[in-house]
Amino acid sequence: MTKTNPGRFFEDYRVGQVIRHAVPRTVAEGERALYHALYPARHALYSSDEFAASCGLESSPMDDLIAFHIVFGKTVPDVSLNAVANLGYAEGRWLRPVWPGDTLRSESEVIGLKQNSNGKSGVVWVRTRGLNQMDEPVLDYVRWVMVRKRDEGAPAPEAVIPDLAGAVPAADLVLPEDLNFSGYDFELAGEPHRWGDYEVGEKIDHVDGVTIEEAEHMLATRLWQNTAKVHFDATNREDGKRLIYGGHVISMARALSFNGLANAQMIVALNAGAHANPCFAGDTVRAWSEVLDKAETAAPGVGAIRLRLVATKGDSGAFALKGADGKYAPEVLLDLDYWALMPV
DSSP states (O other), X not given: OOOSOOOOOGGGOOTTOEEEOSOOEEOOHHHHHHHHHHSOOOOGGGTOHHHHHHTTOSSOOOOHHHHHHHHHHHHHHHHTTTEEEEEEEEEEEEOSOOOTTXXXXXXXXXXXXXXXXXXXXXXXXXXXXXXXXXXOEEEEEEEEEEEEOSOXXXXXXXXXXXXXXXXXXXXXXXXOTTOOOTXXXXXXXXXXXXXXXXXXXXXEEEEEEEEOOHHHHHHHHHHTTOOOHHHHOGGGSTTOOOOOOHHHHHHHHHHHTHHHHTTOOEEEEEEEEEEOSOOOTTOEEEEEEEEEEEEEOSSTTEEEEEEEEEEEESOOTXXXXXXXXXXXXXXXXXXXXXXXXXXX
């Protein structure tokens, strides 16, 4: 009997199946330093204990996407080790901040299955929760992934496609306890633009670009313990290229969005997301955003803003997204819909 883990294939999943993922991980300040070394992340709330304290928090929490990457990475050996592609996200909510010293673990429930028409693969939907050392949920989200079949002759399961919300309602957003932007320091945050300065439908070209390096994306994938073969093994794809982890593109685009959205401090929900086209080392990532919605919150001085974040390779100035056929333009890498918190 082999003792190695070949990963799950499509026929290994059952709707209702709950998977507890190995291995719990204690988060240290070093994670923040590495994150800020990998991405040009400069949002003040995640950079300064003093700034965070002025906003009502005990200290600076870990970046929201650090929590996402850690929770996501733990699911890979059980959910997407044999993935063809990670297809999308929905119904994501950050439920409480993650602090240095917290220990995170992940568990997922299979909520949908559908075999592809070619019989070689299928789509698996999972709802994943990240929990801290007190078993308090810090994050939950749905994602769906295309997974290879081990045996193309294996019978197809009954198709179950979950009914997912198009967006997290503003009323369901969870804000950190005691968050208060009434004394917010715009000068130290880096930009004067507040919640009231943004209009629904407004588009923002974030101007800057970053060329993806092989060494950096490999470091990031190892950091988040993402063991998907397409990211590590150059022989796993016919073109001999290692696919850039989609989360690496998310974090890069979010960091680039600082130029124009420096005061969109905290991500609190992930409404939808699609990795539209593959990204490879050597691609230059740029980003633009569109304001989709705005909502008031009960926290002093805090507003919620719903944003579409689009990452492209090459020029982002034309705000290209989809063609007349409804398909994503070939230069679009990421289409991400999220809620963030901003001073009013």
